[in-house]
Amino acid sequence: MDDTTDDGEHIDGRRARGERRRAEIIEATLAVVTRDGAAGVTHRTVAKQAGTTTSLSTYYFATLDDLLVAALTSVADAYTARIRDIIDTPGDKLAGLARLIAESAGSGRERALAERELATLAARRPPLRPVARRWRENIAELAATLTDDPAAIAALVAASDGLCTAILLDNASADPDHIQAVLQRAVRD
Amino acid sequence: MDDTTDDGEHIDGRRARGERRRAEIIEATLAVVTRDGAAGVTHRTVAKQAGTTTSLSTYYFATLDDLLVAALTSVADAYTARIRDIIDTPGDKLAGLARLIAESAGSGRERALAERELATLAARRPPLRPVARRWRENIAELAATLTDDPAAIAALVAASDGLCTAILLDNASADPDHIQAVLQRAVRD
């Protein structure tokens, strides 16, 4: 058998399977956070959700904190990609951001809630803080393509964050036009 | 002995002491949230912090949820009073709000963090949600004294919330002037 890639690098089937398992466990963690909140995350609940054993969860993530860091990183990565898409795509960036925020009311609600729970955890766990900061840094980067005024950038970040809170906690209106109007207030001259 | 108030109502020393104890337990709960986060709140940790026994904590608050609701309510009440002060006091209301938000970086950091932790909990516990909404409703009321534009009101609420996040999670600048400038962007014509 020739177990090589096009690059000629060997692929260890064991490690590949391990990576898959690791990803499954992270996904299971997010499912648990979505269902029961961050407080519901234990090696046992995660393992059960992933259909494996407790020991395997500790095999990949020695401590619960490691697991939470990995889960938050995963969500942050996804959001980073989404925002980078908006930045790189020609067109109205504020409208794109408004649509992304509006998703927090529907399909993206679970993800947004999970991100928020983990971000709150981060306030108390230093290793989590850089990861939690990413969402805000990404918005700031998007804002920087629209204005040079630092106050306007800070205002857009704050508005985005506050709008998400409103949607998640207040069941506020998730009309993209309304959201865009609020965002526009932050960056207009 | 004449155990009556000016109104002539009898005061039961036992009940009075009970009310004091109840308040002490709530205060202890906030201290625990401040130190270890909402996840650190258990009947035992709270009782230890309050200098009483576990059973007494369950005597006043049958379930942990009851205790968390009471603690969040206490914080929300304090914030409500602060904001009402700003509304009722003549002068620049935005400057007052900016000073209040800036406190989240210093003396008020613990309180603000506790409120945020409990508010995040509230997303998942329906009985907590109305209490968690109060902070935002109060800001909206303050905003309503400055403008009639619903978008501007929503923008000020979102900006206030986002600025607090920035301070708590990013260690962002807590300069009242900077904060006021960002807030001003939300409500100006």
Add this chain to the structure above:
DNA sequence: GTACTAGTTGTACTACTGTTCAATTTTATG
């Protein structure tokens, strides 16, 4: 004094927690 109520304590039970570890299976290497 007695009777009653509110507050308070210590104890105990069951359930679940993070974590460890030796044993086992699966896969790769030579």
Add this chain to the structure above:
DNA sequence: CATAAAATTGAACAGTAGTACAACTAGTAC
């Protein structure tokens, strides 16, 4: 084939969780 490495399992340990409950103390009313 044999050997080693990675993945996976089951069981176990010690610690802590929520909660219930009977017993006890302190304050009230008559």
